[in-house]
Amino acid sequence: MSDNLKAYMDNGAGKPVDPRVLDEMNLYHTEFYGNPASFHSKGFEALTALKTARERVSSLINADPKEIIFTSGSTEANNLALIGGVRRYKKRGTKVVISAVEHISVINITKKLTREGFTVQLCPVDEHGVIKLSELEKLVDDDTVMVSIMTANGEIGTIQPIKEAAEIAHSHEALFHTDATAAMGQIDLDVRHSDVDYMTLSSNDMYGPRGVGALYIKIGIRITPLMIGGGQEQGVRSGTENVAGIMAMSKAAEIAQEEMAEESGRLSELRDALIKGLLEVIPESYLNGHPMNRLPNNANIRYSFIEGEALIMSLDDVGVQLSSGSACAAKTLEPSHTLLACGLKHEEAHGSLVFTLGKNNNRRQVDYVIQEMPGIVHRLRAMSPLTPEELR
C-alpha cells in the first residue's frame, strides 16, 4: 500500500482543519488574544473579531449577525435550542416532536426533556430515511412546543424537507429547530427560505476546529440560557468567548461559502462513482439512504451476511478508514437507530458501512476502495455461517 492510496473516508466523524483556517486561528491565539469584554485596544480587537465572525457565519445561512450565538459545538447548540427553547416556551405546550433519525445528541436531550415532564414523539421515516410529512402533520398539534428535524442525516446522507416541516410546526405555533451539523458546507442553508427558528451549526464539519459551534436564533425568538455567567453572547451563552475558535469557524464558513458549489459538485461525482462501483463489484450489496436526495459526500452501503466492525478492521488494514452502522462498532451495542428506523432488520443494519468523503479524497482513492472491497467482503463471507453456498 503506497501512501497516496491511503483513503480516509470518515469525514463525517472528523475532518482535518483547513490550513487557511489554522492560520487565522493562530493569529487570534498569539496576537489578538484580548478579552472582548476589556475596555482597551486589545479588547476592541477581539470585539471587532467577534463582529466579523458573526457576519461571516450569518452570511453562510442568510441570517442576520445578531442571530448567531457561538457555543462550544453542535452538541451544546442542540442542548441550548431544545432545552432552552422548550423551557422558555413551555406555556405553549407539553409535546416535543423529533424525527426517528435524529443524531444521538438530540435523542438523548429529548430523553432528558421527558424527565422534565414533556412528551416526546418520534416522526417516522420512509425506507430512504425521509421524514413522513403526513405523519408529522398528525403528530404536531396545538400542544406541541417544539419540532426538531435535522437538515440532513450524517449517516445515510438523506436530506430532509425542513421547509415543509417548519411550516407544519408553525401552523400550530410550535417552534422549529433543525440540526444542520452534517449538512454544513455541503448544501445551501437558508434560514429565511426554510423559516426555521433555531439552527445548530458546526465548525469541524466545514473544516474548522472542534470545540466551537453556533446556534442560529431567529430575531424575536427567545431562549432560556443554560450557561449562566458574565452574560456574553447576548446573555444567552455566558463564558468568555473562544475568540480564536470562533474566528476559525467563521473563516471556515467564509471558505465554505466561496467553494461549496464547486466542491459539492466534485464530491457528488466521487460519491456516485463510489456507489456505482461498489454495488457493481459485489453481489448482495445495497445502498442505504435516498438514491438521489443525499449529501454530496455520503455513501452508505449494506453488505449481507457479514458484520460492519469486521469490515472496518479489514479496510483499515489496507489504509481505508470509515464508519459502520453496526452495533459492535458502537458504544451502545445496538445497531444504528437510523437504519432501524428506515426499516432495516438488525442483521441488515450490522453489515452497513458509512463512507463520508472530503476535500482530501480523489478518484484514485475511490477506485482503490472499489478494487479492495471484493476481496475483503469475500473473505468475511467465506467465514460466515450465514453466507449461502453460491457466494462463498
Add this chain to the structure above:
Amino acid sequence: MYSEKVLKHFKEPKNVGEMKDADGMGTVGNPVCGDMMSMYIKVKDDTIENISFKTFGCGAAIATSSMTTELAKGKTLDEAMDITRQDVANALDGLPPVKMHCSNLAADALHEAIKNYKENKEK
C-alpha cells in the same frame, strides 16, 4: 482497541471452515445480535483431533473463535469442557470490556459441539 493478538487472529484466523464429516457441531448467538458462531469437532479416543469454525460477527468474534480452536485442539473432551470465555480472552491478552459478553461466545459454541458429539454417540 484490540490487543495485537486479537488483530493477528482476526487477520489470519486458524481453522476456518465448515467440517463436512464432523462428529459434533454447536452453534451459539444469532445474527440479530450481530454475532453467531458454529464450531465443528472431529473426535478420536475422547480427544479433539480436529476442530474448525464459521463465524458471523465483529473482529472479537472472529478472533475468539480462532483462539478457541487453538486452545481446544488436541485436548480431551473433559479438558475442552473446562475452557472458559475468560480463558479465551486471557489467551488473546484480553478483550475490551464491552466485547466480553457479546462477542466472546466461542467457548460456548465449543461446549455445545462437545455435547452434540456425546448425544450423537449415544444414539
